[in-house]
Amino acid sequence: MKITQVETIRLGEFPNILWVRLHTDEGLVGLGETFMGAEAVEAYLHEWAAFKLLGTDPLQIEARNRDITGYLGWRGSGVETRGNSAVDIALWDLFGKAANMPVHTALGGKSRDAIRIYNTCAGYQYIRSATNQTSSNWGLANNNGPYEDLQGFLHHADELAESLLSEGITAMKIWPFDPAAEKSHGQYISHADLDTALEPFRKIRQAVGGKMDIMVEFHSLWRLPMAQKIARALQEFDTFWHEDAIRMDSLDLLKQYAKDCQALVCASETLSYKWGFKDYLQTGVAGVAMLDLSWCGGLTEARKIAAMADAWQLPVAPHDCTGPVVWAASTHLSLHAPNALIQESVRAFFTGWYKELVTELPKVENGMISLNDKPGLGLELLPDLHKRADAIVRVSKAA
The missing domain is CATH 3.20.20.120 (Enolase-like C-terminal domain)
Structure with missing residues (x-):
């Protein structure tokens, strides 16, 4: 399994929340989320983290976390940490779905x-x-x-x-x-x-x-x-x-x-x-x-x-x-x-x-x-959420 897209979604009505969806070549999608400074976190994810994630195996969670840990931003709860946290949550959601088991x-x-x-x-x-x-x-x-x-x-x-x-x-x-x-x-x-x-x-x-x-x-x-x-x-x-x-x-x-x-x-x-x-x-x-x-x-x-x-x-x-x-x-x-x-x-x-x-x-x-016992986190964004008039969607894809 490989990550093919890193997608972020934020809504004007909820300006502090950023969702991350990691898409794979097997059709599974992992969902993550972070809070505060959503636009800045979005920029970080697409300008830095995405290209370290695209084409890699999402089930190797420790390796993915190592790869997106940069020279700066790994000690506090700044933009890098908030972005990496959302990615990590999405990776666990993917892991649960791939293994057909809830995250717990x-x-x-x-x-x-x-x-x-x-x-x-x-x-x-x-x-x-x-x-x-x-x-x-x-x-x-x-x-x-x-x-x-x-x-x-x-x-x-x-x-x-x-x-x-x-x-x-x-x-x-x-x-x-x-x-x-x-x-x-x-x-x-x-x-x-x-x-x-x-x-x-x-x-x-x-x-x-x-x-x-x-x-x-x-x-x-x-x-x-x-x-x-x-x-x-x-x-x-x-x-x-x-x-x-x-x-x-x-x-x-x-x-x-x-x-x-x-x-x-x-x-x-x-x-x-x-x-x-x-x-x-x-x-x-x-x-x-x-x-x-x-x-x-x-x-x-x-x-x-x-x-x-x-x-x-x-x-x-x-x-x-x-x-x-x-x-x-x-x-x-x-x-x-x-x-x-x-x-x-x-x-x-x-x-x-x-x-x-x-x-x-x-x-x-x-x-x-x-919790329910559905695979992964057990929930998804509503199907048409990304189509809302106040939705800002950004996608990074593998070359």
């Missing part, structure tokens, strides 16, 4: 049939535009359905927690400290802003007590002194994990942060490849290894990271607040990896716009997620 079986089989989810409390339009991870891109002005959960945690977190529990979802992630961080670039939080940001935690605990695990997302916005201050203020609420409380450019600082944090230290969707996670694990304060398949190097690197974390007796929790293909691929990893803890999911996404893009989705029922 190709990885070595399931460790479980279903895994618990937590709800990332975003709304339908969350991070929809290409203006990056800021509160201006939260989509708060919209009301597109019953799951505007970002508005929920900001204004009626008690009702939101009760709604999630009614669906069997026993964990939720919120980020009420971000607006204060944006005011001061993470340097300062006033007593008034701290009190405002703590209100959702008070409401959740008053409404449902300890029935709900609360994950706190900080989006790497805080400098160490204020991150520590916030950690101390959160101690009374028994939060489950604190995710990316500081920027992950100096991992040793997590040792200082951990002294004030009673929750699990969780990092980081922004780290890439096993080397980045090795440095995190070696701090001695890691609690959860949070990886994003579309930013860390794909399934190939993710399963190595999971195995490495397992040697530290630590769990992995795949990140996903991106697109439906990465969500499905992450679920394959979560069902496979023995030390997978929980799978991130966004009910506003998987009950909403994900259905506008792909043929099938993982099944969420009573707070648990599971």
